Amino acid sequence: MAGWSSMARPRDDLGLGRALGERMLPLVVAAMAFLAALALAGSVGAAALSKRWQEGAASVLTVQVPKATAPAVDTPAVPRLERVLAILRGTPGIASARPLEEAELTELLRPWLGSGAGRLALPLPAVIEVHLSGAGPDLAGLGTRLEAAAPGSTPESHGVWVRRLSALARSLEACAWVALGLVAAIAAAVIAAATLAGLAVRRDAIEIVHGLGATDGTIAARFAARATRQTAAGAGLGALAALPVLLFLADLAAPFAPAGQALPPGMDPGLAWLAALPIALWLGLPALPAAAALIGYATTQMTVRRWLRQLP
Amino acid sequence: MIRLEGVGLHYVQGTSPGPEVLRDLTTVIPEGGFRWLLGPSGAGKSSLLRLLHLAVLPTRGRLSLLDVGVGDATRHDLALLRRRIGMVFQDFRLLPHLAAFDNVALPLRLAGRPEGQIRADVTEMLRWVGLGGKLEARPAQLSGGEQQRVAIARAVVGRPHVLLADEPTGNLDEVQAERLMMLLKEMNRLGTTVIIATHNDALVARHPGQSLRLEHGRLVEHG
Numbered sequence: 417m418a419g420w421s422s423m424a425r426p427r428d429d430l431g432l433g434r435a436l437g438e439r440m441l442p443l444v445v446a447a448m449a450f451l452a453a454l455a456l457a458g459s460v461g462a463a464a465l466s467k468r469w470q471e472g473a474a475s476v477l478t479v480q481v482p483k484a485t486a487p488a489v490d491t492p493a494v495p496r497l498e499r500v501l502a503i504l505r506g507t508p509g510i511a512s513a514r515p516l517e518e519a520e521l522t523e524l525l526r527p528w529l530g531s532g533a534g535r536l537a538l539p540l541p542a543v544i545e546v547h548l549s550g551a552g553p554d555l556a557g558l559g560t561r562l563e564a565a566a567p568g569s570t571p572e573s574h575g576v577w578v579r580r581l582s583a584l585a586r587s588l589e590a591c592a593w594v595a596l597g598l599v600a601a602i603a604a605a606v607i608a609a610a611t612l613a614g615l616a617v618r619r620d621a622i623e624i625v626h627g628l629g630a631t632d633g634t635i636a637a638r639f640a641a642r643a644t645r646q647t648a649a650g651a652g653l654g655a656l657a658a659l660p661v662l663l664f665l666a667d668l669a670a671p672f673a674p675a676g677q678a679l680p681p682g683m684d685p686g687l688a689w690l691a692a693l694p695i696a697l698w699l700g701l702p703a704l705p706a707a708a709a710l711i712g713y714a715t716t717q718m719t720v721r722r723w724l725r726q727l728p
Numbered sequence: 729m730i731r732l733e734g735v736g737l738h739y740v741q742g743t744s745p746g747p748e749v750l751r752d753l754t755t756v757i758p759e760g761g762f763r764w765l766l767g768p769s770g771a772g773k774s775s776l777l778r779l780l781h782l783a784v785l786p787t788r789g790r791l792s793l794l795d796v797g798v799g800d801a802t803r804h805d806l807a808l809l810r811r812r813i814g815m816v817f818q819d820f821r822l823l824p825h826l827a828a829f830d831n832v833a834l835p836l837r838l839a840g841r842p843e844g845q846i847r848a849d850v851t852e853m854l855r856w857v858g859l860g861g862k863l864e865a866r867p868a869q870l871s872g873g874e875q876q877r878v879a880i881a882r883a884v885v886g887r888p889h890v891l892l893a894d895e896p897t898g899n900l901d902e903v904q905a906e907r908l909m910m911l912l913k914e915m916n917r918l919g920t921t922v923i924i925a926t927h928n929d930a931l932v933a934r935h936p937g938q939s940l941r942l943e944h945g946r947l948v949e950h951g
């Protein structure tokens with residue numbers, strides 16, 4: 417069967433190269449690949465933001481303790497800072513609690529107080545940095561107990577906002593994936609329609625070749641090989657066209673999610689533009705022609721085989 | 729061997745079945761046999777050849793070709809069976825975008841023959857039917873008789889077990905028709921089962937042989 421075309425370039429027995437209308441297919445696929453590249457960038461970007469926000473802040477809590485050296489209200493034998501630390505460390509959902517050093521505190525306050533903050537004789541509250549584990553503690557209960565030990569010391573969670581932001585980012589990511597799926601489905605529909613049109617135009621030729629003993633597999637392979645080449649080329653074109661747009665968008669997004677990745681040491685700085693896009697995109701863009709080719713191949717195979725069932 | 733048992737055929741027109749164009753055909757054609765297929769226009773000769781070429785399947789009865797029961801065969805089996813059956817169509821059915829050479833080469837390429845052998849066989853075959861100088865001509869550049877000879881070359885080039893011909897001399901002059909009969913009889917002598925549908929009574933008279941006669945879709949004479 418494979419020997420139907422035993423020469424290097426497959427023979428065009430079915431006249432597949434002649435139908436002008438079907439030359440539109442690569443262009444349509446290119447447009448869809450362009451859209452897919454944007455959706456892919458959207459999903460990668462949203463995922464990166466969501467991850468950054470979650471890792472950065474969702475797991476951190478700060479607790480300010482005013483009058484840290486005064487005796488604790490519920491156990492006057494220990495200072496408030498010690499007491500609060502003990503409560504925090506004994507609470508499930510808290511991985512660690514660490515009072516910030518003087519220097520760190522100064523660094524933290526510098527935007528407000530200037531570099532001389534350390535030398536101010538202000539009664540600075542002690543600040544405890546708390547790292548959470550798992551779902552984190554029950555904040556309301558924790559707040560009540562801290563209030564009882566050291567009035568005014570409340571846990572301050574960044575988590576609520578971060579959770580809202582990352583829910584937003586996750587929704588955006590999901591939307592991008594839905595868009596990608598839709599693009600793939602539409603591409604399959606377009607390819608199937610183009611294939612059916614091509615089959616109808618070549619009905620006579622197919623009947624003749626079928627009558628000479630061509631199997632369904634042979635005929636489907638002819639159509640599928642051509643569709644695979646066309647969709648791969650079209651999607652390659654579309655992905656290439658999307659590249660400048662993505663680099664431009666990455667440039668715009670840089671202030672919000674700085675340094676997608678650091679350049680590996682010793683790398684030619686002339687290749688720095690490679691670092692402008694996340695690795696996921698550098699992998700995803702070349703995958704577009706491959707995915708398009710796969711969709712083109714599978715859709716055409718199914719369409720042709722199904723159509724051939726009308727012949728005995 | 730070709731065996732028909734109560735075979736009937738009706739074409740489907742839209743969704744409703746059309747009238748039966750072949751009815752209750754029962755006959756056996758042994759391997760290496762020869763049959764004229766005779767009958768008035770519209771009797772069903774082309775339909776019977778189409779059935780034997782598996783371009784349509786019986787809607788009634790049992791048909792077995794080269795000892796393969798057509799009713800039980802898979803699509804793939806049917807395709808392989810078609811490769812062993814050569815057919816010359818009444819309307820030639822050449823691929824218009826291919827040169828004469830490539831039209832004749834088609835069955836060999838489908839069968840996966842090596843390209844070198846294909847070149848030799850096809851060139852010799854086309855030379856034999858008098859088209860050695862027109863290997864690269866497209867069907868549209870050939871006369872009706874020349875197209876018919878290309879169709880004949882395509883049908884016999886793969887040395888089929890069964891050769892079906894529908895009015896193969898319709899567009900040929902006396903000399904060409906006689907040459908064709910010599911070829912078909914030679915193939916028959918070498919073991920190919922040959923069935924020829926024709927209106928050409930003079931041809932049948934010159935080459936007497938067993939015949940199947942159809943009238944209104946029924947076999948009125950066989951053996």
Ligand SMILES: Nc1ncnc2c1ncn2[C@@H]1O[C@H](COP(=O)(O)OP(=O)(O)OP(=O)(O)O)[C@@H](O)[C@H]1O
Pocket residue numbers: 739740741746749767768769770771772773774775776818
């Ligand atoms: N594809 C088709 N669909 C419906 N009816 C058909 C079809 N092909 C043929 N018929 C009908 O079947 C009958 C037999 O036709 P067929 O072509 O087999 O006759 P024939 O004996 O070959 O005639 P001729 O000698 O004129 O070639 C005719 O009545 C014809 O109208």
Ligand SMILES: [Mg+2]
Pocket residue numbers: 773774775818894
């Ligand atoms: Mg006829």
